[in-house]
Amino acid sequence: MAGDIHQEDANFPIVIEGLVNRFGDVTVHEGLDLKVRRGEILGVVGGSGTGKSVLMRSIIGLQRPSEGRIDVLGRTITELDLEQGIGVRRRWGVLFQGGALFSTLTVGENVEVPLRKYYPDLDQALRTEIARYKVILTGLPEDAVAKFPSELSGGMKKRAGLARALALDPELLFLDEPTAGLDPIGAAKFDRLTRELKETLGLTVFLITHDLDTLYEICDRVAVIAEKKIIAVGTIPELIATKHPWIEEYFGGPRGRAAHDAHLRSQE
């Protein structure tokens, strides 16, 4: 059988070893290693075009890497047939950048889709209730449940996408630039929501972001992609201590300093 189920490493739900991603002549990742700890929010940063989204797509099996090995929740994604039910899908949720809601379904029906797919025997009334409380849990007003995605604002779409990502009570949550395109108030609320959900539901969160405030406020650790690898993983002070020029520029620039100051003020 393809995709052996070996002993799941309880501490590291995602383990990436020697990942190589090539598109024609362009090498995006060259020997990338990363371990995500259980129960943490790991922020992933990197310049535009350094392959943050490609990394996420590799982990969730949308993109077959050229080389390397990725284990997610004890399954080796890189050896599995991606079209097959790979068994771990119901244990993770993914929020795509634009929400990627199904436009012909209402928000509530969107949340019901994974429930229907994986638990067809569930009572319809309970399924409806689950969809509704998930939507409300992500901070959307109750009447948003019966609305179509085209009737929602960008921020509301993201929340609705998050509700769908959380539909199956996943252990792992992937967020691709969750606060991009939101106003600062909306972004701060979304950050708080992510943190709260992580603490309440015990999630492990893999979060791609450009938002320095998000990094300071909610991330337990931050991984930096540059030079086709993860050049450093750690808390922000640890990263700054590495003295890598890109990291220094990233956190030492005017935006980085402003986010740092804001973080200090919010802690007081």
Place this chain on the structure above:
Amino acid sequence: MQDAAQYTLEEAGADTARLVLSGRLTLANIGPIEPELKRITGPLSSIDLAAVEEIDTVGAWVVCRLAREHNCDITGASEAAERLLAAMRGIDAGGGTRARRLPVWERVPMALGEKVYGARRGIYGVVGFFGQILLGGASLIRHPARFPIKALVHQMELVGVTALPIIGLMSFLIGIVIAQQGSVQLEQFGAESLTVNLVGRITLRELGVLMTAIMVAGRSGSAFAAQIGTMKLTEEIDAMRTIGVSPIEVLVIPRILAATFMMLLLGFYASLMAIIGGAVVGDLTLGIPFVTFLLRIQEVVPTHDLWVGLIKAPVFGLIVALAGCYHGMQVRGDSEEVGRRTTMAVVSAIFAVIVLDAFFAVFFTEIGWG
């Protein structure tokens, strides 16, 4: 193994019971017992979660709902369960997830009314669009330096040159079919030689131009709608307007001119190809030599048949391009709309072409070009 979720009811004082839940109260395991829990009617004094191994939001939701319905306490919850319960409290998830649907006696008249208003808006829209194009054309005539000649040539290539193979093949085959089927019928009167008249007149007057218009609507009308519609969605059109570039001048007029002019050439070309197809059949099955067939065409087809075709062709081209550009400019909202408008562009263009063709047929016969 305690995999499935289980429940027991224990007596607790007069007429009340204590609900003891155990096992895994998770999405994967709660399914079988949930309907039974819902049916519990007797008054509950408390719900005990001490024996619960695992709980997720679904389990917490079900417990919370039960506690609320029976107005009872929850005991023995672990720390994690308590957190989940706290998150679930205060959420009232009654109601459905479907979009609200009106009853049929309201929905149907409303849909009809919207159609009527939509039709009115459509007419206003088309007339207004045509006016915009005339204005755009007028301003281009006043400022000929602004004329988008590159775009025009490019569109001519796309609409005309790249369509040559498919339209040629289509017309050639149509010529073959008309000649072959026509000769079978005419043979019954001993008039096979009239096949030449049939092929020559019907292709030059009607089919050459009509089939080409339908093909151009499918190839280019749809492309116009999809291109302009996508540019509308990505706000390219708005960007043009803010810079002061008129989308009518740079996008619509080149396409309309290209389609109008190329239809003229393509229609003529299609008629020629159809006649060649007919001549091939004549040569192979009717014993009319290829060259004789072509010479006979010259004799039996009146010149006004050619004019009928050549007058109709640019009108059809104009209609196809107008429909494509108009529907493209009407795109609003999401990508689904692009597909819808593209379909509408093709359907309305073909429909208008056929209706107009019927008018032309009557008109030209009446003026003596029968």
